[in-house]
Amino acid sequence: MIKLKMGERFATLRNREIASLERRLFLRQGLSMGALSLLAGCNVTDEAGIENALRKISSWNDTVQAKLFDPKRLVEEYPASAIVRPFPFNAFYDEDGIPAVSAADFSLELAGLIRDRKPWSLAELYALPQVTQTTRHICVEGWSAVGQWTGAPLRHFLERVGADTSARYVGFKCADDYYTSIDMATALHPQTLMAFRQDGDVLPAPNGFPLKIRVPTKLGFKNPKHVRAIFVTNEYPGGYWEDQGYNWFAGL
Numbered sequence: 001m002i003k004l005k006m007g008e009r010f011a012t013l014r015n016r017e018i019a020s021l022e023r024r025l026f027l028r029q030g031l032s033m034g035a036l037s038l039l040a041g042c043n044v045t046d047e048a049g050i051e052n053a054l055r056k057i058s059s060w061n062d063t064v065q066a067k068l069f070d071p072k073r074l075v076e077e078y079p080a081s082a083i084v085r086p087f088p089f090n091a092f093y094d095e096d097g098i099p100a101v102s103a104a105d106f107s108l109e110l111a112g113l114i115r116d117r118k119p120w121s122l123a124e125l126y127a128l129p130q131v132t133q134t135t136r137h138i139c140v141e142g143w144s145a146v147g148q149w150t151g152a153p154l155r156h157f158l159e160r161v162g163a164d165t166s167a168r169y170v171g172f173k174c175a176d177d178y179y180t181s182i183d184m185a186t187a188l189h190p191q192t193l194m195a196f197r198q199d200g201d202v203l204p205a206p207n208g209f210p211l212k213i214r215v216p217t218k219l220g221f222k223n224p225k226h227v228r229a230i231f232v233t234n235e236y237p238g239g240y241w242e243d244q245g246y247n248w249f250a251g252l
């Protein structure tokens with residue numbers, strides 16, 4: 001049933017404003033305002049309406065995508081010859097903004113639905129059993145690179161600290177004010193690692209020293225670097241780019 005009455009819905013906006021909103025919407029999502037109203041089943045008459053409708057569609061996407069996620073399907077692993085060197089750097093700032101994290105002072109904070117929330121030193125983290133993966137990192141900005149990461153499966157760590165693995169989200173806070181979150185099924189995926197090393201060396205500062213969460217089933221922006229806190233929650237935590245409109249699930 002189509003209840004779209006363009007004339008009514010857009011009556012509050014002058015034509016030029018509509019054209020400009022529509023242009024930006026199309027650039028961002030490949031949608032016209034009419035298509036958006038139709039998909040979201042709500043009024044799209046202004047900027048706030050667009051944001052609201054996009055949020056509705058995005059959370060619908062997240063739900064469907066989370067249901068389609070196969071917790072056992074592994075992403076492709078590559079031979080060492082495919083590793084890109086030097087591995088690219090990317091962040092919401094330039095190289096001169098890379099946070100200087102001191103190894104001696106570092107402590108990983110735990111919060112939320114976790115039984116044992118004592119902080120972990122780097123020495124304690126390094127003592128966790130570790131595995132190595134050679135996988136492809138894919139950035140929405142249009143580049144990808146095969147890299148090699150070594151670290152502890154996040155699943156083992158979450159089990160070890162008594163995280164409530166029936167909760168919905170695992171969130172991450174970073175030393176540079178970046179933050180993101182993933183669904184629990186992805187956090188428990190066998191290839192999701194707490195990475196301490198990259199390409200055989202301690203994780204370099206540009207790539208997230210001392211701790212990066214390597215999530216090869218998801219786009220680059222869901223792989224937080226310089227992680228200083230991990231929390232488990234049922235309340236949607238969002239993320240730095242996610243809160244600006246990037247799709248939250250952003251993965252396989």
Ligand SMILES: Nc1nc2c(c(=O)[nH]1)N[C@H]1C(S)=C(S)[C@@H](COP(=O)(O)O)O[C@H]1N2
Nearest residue numbers: 088089090091092139174178207220221225
């Ligand atoms: N703390 C933090 N983590 C981050 C980012 C950031 O700006 N800060 N950028 C994300 C994005 S968009 C990408 S593509 C990867 C880049 O990781 P790299 O620098 O190791 O290539 O880090 C992700 N994790």
Ligand SMILES: [Mo]
Nearest residue numbers: 139140220221
């Ligand atoms: Mo990215």
